[in-house]
Amino acid sequence: MFKHLLVPIDGSDLTDRAMTASLEFARQLGASVTGFVAEPVAAPPTPGRPPSLIRQETLEHDAMTATHANSLLQRFAELARQAGVTFTGHHAQVPRVDKAIIAAAESQGCDMIVMVTHGRGAFGEFLFGSQTKAVLAGSSLPLLVLH
Numbered sequence: 001m002f003k004h005l006l007v008p009i010d011g012s013d014l015t016d017r018a019m020t021a022s023l024e025f026a027r028q029l030g031a032s033v034t035g036f037v038a039e040p041v042a043a044p045p046t047p048g049r050p051p052s053l054i055r056q057e058t059l060e061h062d063a064m065t066a067t068h069a070n071s072l073l074q075r076f077a078e079l080a081r082q083a084g085v086t087f088t089g090h091h092a093q094v095p096r097v098d099k100a101i102i103a104a105a106e107s108q109g110c111d112m113i114v115m116v117t118h119g120r121g122a123f124g125e126f127l128f129g130s131q132t133k134a135v136l137a138g139s140s141l142p143l144l145v146l147h
Contacts (some may be wrong), residue, residue, distance in 0.1 A: 002029055002142070006110040008036045008101045008131075011072050018116040019076050021146050023083040025114065032086035034108045035076040038100040039065035041093045065093055098134035105141055113139065116146045 007022040009015045019035075026033045042061040045054040073089030080087030090108070094100035105113050117132045136143050 002112045003031045004108070004110045004112075005031055005033050006036055006101070006105040006108060006113045007033055007076075008038060008097075008104075008113070008115055009072055009076065010037065011068060014116040015072065017146060018114070019079050021116070022114040023080055023085050025144070026085045027083050032088070033076075033080055034104070034110060035073050035080075035087065035089040036101065036104045036108075037069035037072050037089075037091040038094045038097040038104075039069055039091060040097075041095050062093065066091070098131050098138060101131070101135050102139045102141075105139065110141065112142045112144060114144045114146065 005022055005026055007018055009018050022033055025031075042058050045057075069091035073091065077087050077089055088108070090104060092100055092104070101113065101115075104110075113135060115132050115135065117130070132143075132145055136145075
């Protein structure tokens with residue numbers, strides 16, 4: 001039925017749950033997993049800052065986010081290897097995480113997205129938003145939400 005799962009991860013306290021649960025699900029289905037890390041783009045520069053400082057800060061931000069994403073994806077790849085699940089990992093710097101998740105699922109040929117939600121409730125969602133709801137609203141792919 002489902003042969004290729006996209007699993008977005010971010011390094012939060014729910015990342016381990018997303019990795020282990022999605023790998024077990026993929027193993028049962030005989031599916032492959034694509035791990036995806038969407039890192040935010042650097043904040044816009046403060047007006048009046050020297051261009052050389054802005055370039056340096058952007059380079060540092062890019063290096064830091066790439067290191068973070070690669071670390072998460074390496075851990076995910078090792079867990080997948082141990083579970084016997086075919087795995088690929090991708091990361092991108094993006095202005096909107098929900099749009100990047102949908103685009104990654106489509107470009108990688110995934111047939112399901114598996115996400116873990118914080119389940120913050122109405123007030124928390126008002127303050128922080130919900131990437132899961134945004135993906136659900138914007139994607140035509142099935143979405144498995146773990147809590």
